Amino acid sequence: MTRAKLKPAFELDRVVAALRRALPPEIEAAPLHQPRFAGREWDYVKECLDSSFVSSVGNFVTRFERQMAEVAGTAHAVAVINGTAALYVCLLLAGVRGGDEVLAPALTFVATANAISYCGAVPHFVDSSPVTLGVDPEALAAHLHDIAERRGDAIVNRRTGRPIRALVPMHTFGHPVDMEPLLELAAEWGLWVIEDATESLGSRYKGRPTGGWSRLGAFSFNGNKIVTTGGGGAITTDDAALAQAAKHLTTTAKLPHPWAFVHDRVGFNYRMPNLNAALGCAQLEQLGDFLAMKRKLAERYRRALAGVPGVDFVAEPPFARSNYWLNALLLDEAHAGERESLLRRCNEAGLMCRPAWTLMHRLPMYRDCPRMDLPAAESIERRLVNLPSGAGLAADDGG
Numbered sequence: 368m369t370r371a372k373l374k375p376a377f378e379l380d381r382v383v384a385a386l387r388r389a390l391p392p393e394i395e396a397a398p399l400h401q402p403r404f405a406g407r408e409w410d411y412v413k414e415c416l417d418s419s420f421v422s423s424v425g426n427f428v429t430r431f432e433r434q435m436a437e438v439a440g441t442a443h444a445v446a447v448i449n450g451t452a453a454l455y456v457c458l459l460l461a462g463v464r465g466g467d468e469v470l471a472p473a474l475t476f477v478a479t480a481n482a483i484s485y486c487g488a489v490p491h492f493v494d495s496s497p498v499t500l501g502v503d504p505e506a507l508a509a510h511l512h513d514i515a516e517r518r519g520d521a522i523v524n525r526r527t528g529r530p531i532r533a534l535v536p537m538h539t540f541g542h543p544v545d546m547e548p549l550l551e552l553a554a555e556w557g558l559w560v561i562e563d564a565t566e567s568l569g570s571r572y573k574g575r576p577t578g579g580w581s582r583l584g585a586f587s588f589n590g591n592k593i594v595t596t597g598g599g600g601a602i603t604t605d606d607a608a609l610a611q612a613a614k615h616l617t618t619t620a621k622l623p624h625p626w627a628f629v630h631d632r633v634g635f636n637y638r639m640p641n642l643n644a645a646l647g648c649a650q651l652e653q654l655g656d657f658l659a660m661k662r663k664l665a666e667r668y669r670r671a672l673a674g675v676p677g678v679d680f681v682a683e684p685p686f687a688r689s690n691y692w693l694n695a696l697l698l699d700e701a702h703a704g705e706r707e708s709l710l711r712r713c714n715e716a717g718l719m720c721r722p723a724w725t726l727m728h729r730l731p732m733y734r735d736c737p738r739m740d741l742p743a744a745e746s747i748e749r750r751l752v753n754l755p756s757g758a759g760l761a762a763d764d765g766g
């Protein structure tokens with residue numbers, strides 16, 4: 368073995384020890400993101416069962432939508448079956464159609480790109496900012512300047528001839544992207560902005576919640592998100608007409624009538640069931656507690672990793688208050704080759720750590736999609752490790 372190999376290995380031990388130090392000593396195994404049911408979940412779910420309204424009609428759905436609108440700071444929220452459906456419906460409402468291109472980060476969960484594809488549109492992958500991990504406004508501005516031109520009222524990708532219709536920034540791991548320059552850029556080019564806020568429930572950008580910064584926002588309440596409904600999603604908007612259209616489209620496009628089944632277009636059965644909403648109402652009541660616990664856990668990781676050479680804790684951007692949905696560290700570029708070993712060590716030590724998602728343009732179905740140079744996203748992909756992040760890891764009751 369060479370010396371060059373020994374030195375980083377020594378550092379890996381220090382990284383694993385630091386991570387262990389950040390967690391309560393009595394915890395033997397820490398899952399990546401365990402849900403926490405410490406509120407009125409059992410009461411509300413029982414109430415829902417007792418009412419017999421378990422499906423897509425019921426009081427909990429309405430209540431959940433009201434709570435969600437408040438959290439996102441929007442006038443309206445429409446509950447749906449999952450975050451992917453929320454994104455898909457937002458894109459349809461923005462008029463995205465077959466043959467369009469939609470700008471989206473290469474560093475994201477596959478659902479962002481899938482929702483674009485469901486419309487028959489093509490994702491066009493954009494690089495990340497090293498600060499936010501989300502879409503880099505400056506890099507995107509330069510790229511659009513290079514490849515896009517106005518033709519009539521459409522913006523066309525000169526290389527593919529396809530119209531570019533929308534931009535879907537994603538708040539990675541809960542850290543808000545720099546929305547203001549992105550909104551300015553979108554206004555300049557006439558692009559719709561749809562916030563993929565699936566990971567950032569409760570995060571704030573410049574004092575205001577994510578999911579309410581653009582005309583349409585999408586949330587997810589999957590089992591691994593900060594608040595869960597088992598499976599679920601929501602569309603947030605300030606626009607009453609868009610909210611109405613979202614509800615209509617996700618409720619089989621049925622026209623209101625006491626008994627007649629009249630539908631005025633091909634709609635979807637995407638409404639969130641009342642049973643899931645009951646769970647969600649109880650979960651949302653605890654969002655404040657979850658945010659406090661996750662902030663505490665993030666601070667413990669930050670402090671534990673502060674003196675460890677070769678790694679940086681991923682902290683919230685200076686202009687934002689993150690929900691710290693998933694904590695992460697970044698290995699220095701020099702130690703990127705040790706990432707797999709670090710993952711192995713952590714998982715052997717009971718710490719369920721995970722790599723960043725494989726970048727979208729490396730997946731077989733998205734290999735041929737248009738993209739800009741992705742140096743920052745590729746660097747993050749090589750170096751990032753997500754850390755156990757459930758709120759319970761910082762709860763006084765031990766989770």
Ligand SMILES: *Cc1c(COP(=O)(O)O)cnc(C)c1O
Nearest residue numbers: 449450451476478479565587589
């Ligand atoms: C979780 C997630 C989604 C989709 O959520 P589901 O509810 O699982 O459909 C979409 N985009 C991103 C970035 C996510 O993390």
